[in-house]
Amino acid sequence: MSGHSKWNNIKNRKGAQDKKRSEAFTKISKNILTAIRLGGGSSDPNVNGVLKVAIDKAREVNMPKENIERLLARFEERKDNLVAVILEGYGPFGVPVIIEAETDNKNRILGEIKLIFKNYEGALGETNSVMFQFDRVGEVEFEKITEEDQLNLIDFGAIDFDENIAIVESSSVNEFVKKIEELGFGMVKSEVVYRPKNPIQIKNEDDFNKIMDFIDELESNDDVLGVFAGFDYN
Numbered sequence: 001m002s003g004h005s006k007w008n009n010i011k012n013r014k015g016a017q018d019k020k021r022s023e024a025f026t027k028i029s030k031n032i033l034t035a036i037r038l039g040g041g042s043s044d045p046n047v048n049g050v051l052k053v054a055i056d057k058a059r060e061v062n063m064p065k066e067n068i069e070r071l072l073a074r075f076e077e078r079k080d081n082l083v084a085v086i087l088e089g090y091g092p093f094g095v096p097v098i099i100e101a102e103t104d105n106k107n108r109i110l111g112e113i114k115l116i117f118k119n120y121e122g123a124l125g126e127t128n129s130v131m132f133q134f135d136r137v138g139e140v141e142f143e144k145i146t147e148e149d150q151l152n153l154i155d156f157g158a159i160d161f162d163e164n165i166a167i168v169e170s171s172s173v174n175e176f177v178k179k180i181e182e183l184g185f186g187m188v189k190s191e192v193v194y195r196p197k198n199p200i201q202i203k204n205e206d207d208f209n210k211i212m213d214f215i216d217e218l219e220s221n222d223d224v225l226g227v228f229a230g231f232d233y234n
Contacts, residue, residue: 028058029071031189033102034225036075037084038192039174043072049177050190057189078104085109085223088131089117089124092210093202096130096230097122098194103223112221120214133230134194138173140166143186156180164188196230208233 032054039048045055058068083106087099103109110124117124142149142164150158153166156179160167168176170192177190202208211231218227 025061025063025067028054028061028063029067030225031191032058032068032071033075034100034191036072037102037225038190041079043075048174049181050174052181053177053187053190086127087113087124088127088129089122090130091117091122091214091229092120093200093207093231095122095200095202095211096133096196097218098130098134098228099218099224100226100228101221101223102225109221109223113218113224116214116217116221120210120217122214130230131194133198134196134228136170136192137195138168138170138176138190138192139195140168140173140176140180140190141188142166143188149185152183153180191226193226194228196228198230200231202231202233 032051035048035051035054036043038050042048043051045052055068059065081104082102083104085101085103085106087101087110089097091097099113101109101113114124137159139162140158145153145161145164145166150161150166153161157168157172157176158166159169166176173190173192177187180187202211211229215227215229218224
């Protein structure tokens with residue numbers, strides 16, 4: 001299966017950016033907020049296995065305990081006013097894009113995202129305008145997976161593999177994570193994603209850079225939790 005935002009070529013560029021401490025913390029913060037949502041809105045890591053993994057990763061990059069506690073407290077304060085938003089459209093070169101956001105002002109986020117699309121010669125679409133081009137699945141990434149590991153993970157609910165990533169049903173990520181935690185697998189992270197069925201092939205480096213600038217700007221919005229673009233760069 002083709003990836004969505006984890007292509008090796010993209011990792012090189014994103015990896016350099018993530019070395020900046022503040023950007024790394026921003027990314028980790030969004031992973032924590034996404035994990036809360038995937039765990040049914042629970043901000044308790046003892047109940048929400050996906051959140052526990054996200055918090056463990058935050059600690060690995062030395063995110064202060066106070067930052068994590070403040071983030072969880074802020075979510076609790078805002079959760080009654082937050083609305084989940086999914087936006088769809090076509091970015092540069094006709095690349096289909098899905099954006100997940102959580103906001104207390106739907107009109108504001110809509111206007112901000114529309115402007116970014118316009119600036120990159122793209123356009124937001126109606127609901128389901130590009131959704132049909134993606135599969136909604138769960139991804140659990142590991143430090144490594146052996147053939148024996150794959151057999152065990154299939155028993156726990158894995159339906160496919162992409163290198164060190166186990167693919168599971170989107171509705172069973174939290175349950176899957178809880179089951180494998182006791183086995184001592186080296187999990188990197190877990191999330192629910194949109195994987196493109198037939199990604200557009202991008203071969204020109206300038207085109208690739210423009211798409212990545214577009215994605216970076218979308219991801220820099222405080223309300224955006226995830227951006228999924230249907231392309232591969234070779």
